[in-house]
Amino acid sequence: MESSAILLGLASAASWGAADFSGGLATRRSSALTVAIISQIIGLILLASSALITEEAIPSSEDILLGALGGISGGIGILVLYHALSISKMGVVAPVAAVFSAMVPVAFGIALEGVPATIQITGFLFAFTGVWLISREEDGSKIATNNLKFPLVAGLGFGLFMIFIDRIHGDTILWPLVGARLASLAMFFLAALYLKKKEIPAARYLPIIALAGILDTGGNLFYALAAQAGRLDVAAVLTSLYPAVTVLLAWVILKERLVQRQWLGALSVMMAILLIS
Numbered sequence: 393m394e395s396s397a398i399l400l401g402l403a404s405a406a407s408w409g410a411a412d413f414s415g416g417l418a419t420r421r422s423s424a425l426t427v428a429i430i431s432q433i434i435g436l437i438l439l440a441s442s443a444l445i446t447e448e449a450i451p452s453s454e455d456i457l458l459g460a461l462g463g464i465s466g467g468i469g470i471l472v473l474y475h476a477l478s479i480s481k482m483g484v485v486a487p488v489a490a491v492f493s494a495m496v497p498v499a500f501g502i503a504l505e506g507v508p509a510t511i512q513i514t515g516f517l518f519a520f521t522g523v524w525l526i527s528r529e530e531d532g533s534k535i536a537t538n539n540l541k542f543p544l545v546a547g548l549g550f551g552l553f554m555i556f557i558d559r560i561h562g563d564t565i566l567w568p569l570v571g572a573r574l575a576s577l578a579m580f581f582l583a584a585l586y587l588k589k590k591e592i593p594a595a596r597y598l599p600i601i602a603l604a605g606i607l608d609t610g611g612n613l614f615y616a617l618a619a620q621a622g623r624l625d626v627a628a629v630l631t632s633l634y635p636a637v638t639v640l641l642a643w644v645i646l647k648e649r650l651v652q653r654q655w656l657g658a659l660s661v662m663m664a665i666l667l668i669s
Contacts, residue, residue: 397622401630404614409637411607416477431605443566459568460575462556467576469549476542486635489543496551515667525657
């Protein structure tokens with residue numbers, strides 16, 4: 393296991409965790425679709441500029457297509473996750489989305505390579521236990537099912553993004569990520585037209601939206617580099633540790649409180665992410 397892949401995976405987790413926190417805050421002041429569009433535009437500018445400055449070679453049409461498919465699935469994940477973060481506790485949404493985003497690449501590996509090792513099956517058990525614990529308050533009452541289903545959908549979208557980006561065969565990565573941004577932006581604009589959304593956020597909210605876009609772009613780039621440097625499952629699991637950053641920021645800045653059972657659930661989910669690979 394190459395140390396560079398580990399460091400890149402952890403860097404991706406840190407960037408994505410901070411991006412989710414920033415995006416969650418932004419969607420409490422603007423619609424999730426507006427935040428997603430602005431943050432994706434910022435990411436597109438950053439990636440395209442970097443590709444031009446570094447004079448990265450134009451990839452094959454297949455790699456561009458894989459990037460676009462990743463952009464669509466990841467874009468759905470971002471939109472759903474930002475909505476979930478705006479209506480539910482960050483410490484609940486982030487771990488649930490993370491464990492499913494890690495399980496999707498593992499399931500892809502099962503289809504190609506057969507049944508996983510016993511330690512991975514143990515990870516699945518930790519995952520289901522963690523989700524069960526997180527979904528209940530201290531008195532045993534359930535958190536609204538409608539709120540819990542959103543992070544599950546977000547996790548599926550992120551997991552598919554990981555698979556598509558990992559399947560890119562060439563040495564280039566910036567241009568495929570540009571393709572991913574263009575595809576996700578096209579989807580967001582179509583959604584805005586369909587929903588007749590013309591919201592423009594107040595200027596004072598733009599910095600945190602921009603920060604979410606910069607951090608999300610960094611997370612995508614670090615993950616893509618980690619997947620190129622090592623195995624898909626290792627990159628996916630390491631980057632899926634991002635909820636630790638989101639929960640820490642929510643605890644420090646927002647003073648969010650989770651009951652003891654939910655903390656145990658979050659720890660179980662984190663253990664699951666480690667064991668799944």
